[in-house]
Amino acid sequence: MAELIEAPTTGLVTDVIEFSAVDGPGNRFVVFLQGCNFDCLACHNPYTIKACIDCGICIEACAAGALSLDAEAKMVWDQAACTGTDGCIAACPYDSTPKARPQAVASLLPQIRRAAPFISGVTVSGGEATQQSGFVRALFAAVKAEFVNLTCFVDSNGAAEPSVWQELDEVMDAAMIDLKCLDDEIHRRITGASNAQVLASIKALAARGKLYEVRLLLMVGVNDSDELLAATGRWLAAIDPKMRIKVIGYRAHGVRPSPVPLIEPDAAQRAHYAEVLAAEGQFDLVVI
C-alpha cells in the first residue's frame, strides 16, 4: 500500500446477514451500516437513515423490555431479550433504530470467518456505506488479508467524493451504484440531494473497472418516462455499452408515508422499461 491511512476500526453497524443472494455476485455476507446522506421518498429501510439520538421514545414500544437508557442516558439494546418485532423501529420518529451499534472490525471478522467457506464475498450496504469509508476500508483490508478468495463489494447511492473511491480502491473489488434519476431536479425531489456526485462516481468507477452494476429504481409517473429512460440509457451506454443494469420496480414494502403518491410498476411496465433501455446499448439487463 502506498501509504498507511489511519482508518477507524469501529463502525456504526445496523445489522449483518450471514447469507444473502441479492447483494452482489454469489452468496454474500452483508454488513449494513447506519446513516445515509440521502433521504429518499422510496427508501425501503428508512430506519437506517439517521443515528440514534438516545431520546428513549422507543423504550415504551418494546414489549420485551429489551430497551433502556444507561447511567449516561445512552440507549441500550439487550439483544438476548429482543424478540425481533421491530416495535422500536415503528415507534422511532427520527428514521433510526436503537439496535444499530458500534462494532469493531475485529468483532465482525469471526462472523465472516464462519461464513467464509459458503460465500463469494462481503458486501457493505446501508444506510450509505461510503459515509463510513474509513471503516469500510479497514474491514475490507482485514478481509483481503485473511481470505484471498473473497471479493469485497460496496452497495452505494454514489453520493461520495472522488477521494472516497480513491481511499477504497486498493481493497474494494467493485461497487453497485443506485442511480435514482438522471434528471437532477427530479433527483433532488426524490432524494433531497443533487445527483452530481452520483454521476461522477459512476464514471470514475467504470473508468477504474470497478463498476459491477448500476441500479435504477423506477416509480410510476415519477422517474419512469420513456424520454428519461432513453436519455439514461444513452448516458450509461456512452460510459459502457455493455454495462450491467438492474431495473428495479419500486415496491411499497417498508416505505414511509409519502407526500406524493408512489406507484408500483406492474410486470408489463417493468418489461417496457427494459425495452426502452435495451434500445440504447447492449446492456446486461436484469429486471426485478
Place this chain on the structure above:
Amino acid sequence: MKDRFISEAEGLVNSRVIGYDQKVRRLAALAANALPYPALSPLCQEALEARVVCDMYEGNRPFTPRYVLPDYAKALRNGVKYLELEPPSNLDDALSFLTILYSQVPSVTTYPVYLGDLDALLEPYVPADLPDDELDAKLRRFWIQLDRLLPDAFTHANVGPADGRVIRSIWRVERSLRQVVPNLTLKVSPETPDDLIEDAVRTVFVTAKPHFVNHPMMVADHGTEYAAVSCYNSLKVRGGAHTLVRLNLKRAVDRHLGGVDAFCLESLPHWVELTSELGEARIRSLVEDAGFFESNFLATEGLIELDRFSMMFGIFGLAECVNELMVREGQPEARYGHDPRANAAAHQIVGRIAELIKDRRLPYCNGGGGFAYLHSQSGIDLDLDATAGTRIPIGDEPSMLEHIEVCAPIHQLFPAGISDIFHVEETVTRNPRAMVDVIRGALGAGMRDFTFNLDSNEFIRITGYLVRKSDLLGLDEHGARHSSDYLAATAEVNHTVTTRAIKRVIAAELSPQG
C-alpha cells in the same frame, strides 16, 4: 385373518380409484403378507408390533432385496442372456437396451430404484457429430418413457461428477419436461466445474432435482462404484441392500427412564440388537428361503453380487429423542438443532448406535464388511410422532448457516445416506451462483448430501421423493398415475411438511419412504 384378506382383496379389485397396474401390485403384496413372518424372538416380535422397530412394511416374506443396483455398464458391455439382449452399438440401441433391462430390475415397490450413472453409461454412445438438439430429442423420448413406464418417484438416476454432453442434455430435458421421474443425484467433487453445478442449480429451480452428494466422502465409504438410489440411500453398485429396518428413537426413549448416558449405555444396546435381529431374519428369509441370489438373472449373470450387499439400519425421531432426554436432564430449553448441549447429546447417541452396529455381525452383509450400514431414515407417510431421520423438526430449523453447522458433523456417520432439506426463497433464482457457493461450502463442511427446494416450487419433496402439488389435488376421487403420490397424500396430511421455515438463501422437503 382370512376374512380380512378377502375384504381387502375385494376392496382392491372393486376400487374405482386405483388403476389396473397398481391393483395388480397391491394384490401381490396382499398375497405375500398372507404368508407367515420369518421367525422372531418374542421380544423382537413385540418391538415390531409396537413399531419401536419397523420393517418399512416391506411385506411379511421378502422375495426381492429392497434396493438392487445392477452393474449397467457391465450389462451394456456383455449383453444380457436372460433378456436375449446383445451389447448395443449405438445410442438408440443403448437407450432401448436399458429401458428393457429396467423392466426386470426388482425392488419392494416393484420398480427399479437405480437407473445407472446415466451420463457415464451413455456418453460413449454419443457420436461427436450428433447435434445437441438431436441428442436432446433422443434423451427427451427416453425420459418420457421412464416417467410413464416406471411411475415411481423412488426411481433414481445418478450423474457427475465430470462434465459431458449427456449430463448437460439431461439438465435441458429435465427443465423442459418437469417430470417427477426420475429422481436425480449429481455427484459433486472438488473438480466438478462450478458451471456444471450452476446448471444443476438452475434445474432445481424448475424441478426440485437433483440432490447434490459429496463424491469424495461416498468414494471413501463405498469405493468408486457407488450410487444414491431411491431417496438418499447410498450403496454399492453391483450390490445393494437386502432390507431396511429402522429404529424409532422417539419410541425407544418413551420406554426408557433415565437421561442421555443411561439411554446410550442401557437402552440402545437392547434396541440395536432387536432391530438387527429383525433384519437378520428378513435377510435369511430372502437369501436362504427365497433363494433370490441363486435364481435371479441379475445374480447369475454377475450384474449383482451377493458380496456387495448389506442391510440398512435406519434411525429416525432423533429430534424428539434428544429433546425428551434434555427434559429429563433438567435442561428443557436445550432443543436439538439450537442448543450445543442438545446437539452434543445427539452426536453421542448417533455415535453410540454406529459403534453398536459395528459390533453386531450380520449374515450376507459383506458389502458392509459383515455389518449393517447406518442410515438416517427420512420417514414414511405413517410417521406421526417422530421427525424424519436425524433432521431438525419442520418449521424449527435455525438459520441456514447454523443449520448446516449442526447437521454436517453427523453426516459422516451415515454411509448409507442422510438428508437435511433446505428451503430457499425464490429471489435466489436470479443468482444461482449463490447456491453453488452454499453447496460447495456445505459439502466442504462434511455434509454427505445437500438438497434444497424453492418455496414456490410446483414440486414438493415428501421425505426424499417428489410429487407435484397438482397431482395431490383430488387424489381420493380419481387416483394418481404415480404410485408414490398415494404415500405423499398421507404424508402431506399427517405432517406439516409444507411449513418448513424458509431461509433467506436456501430449501425443504416433505415426509415418507427411505
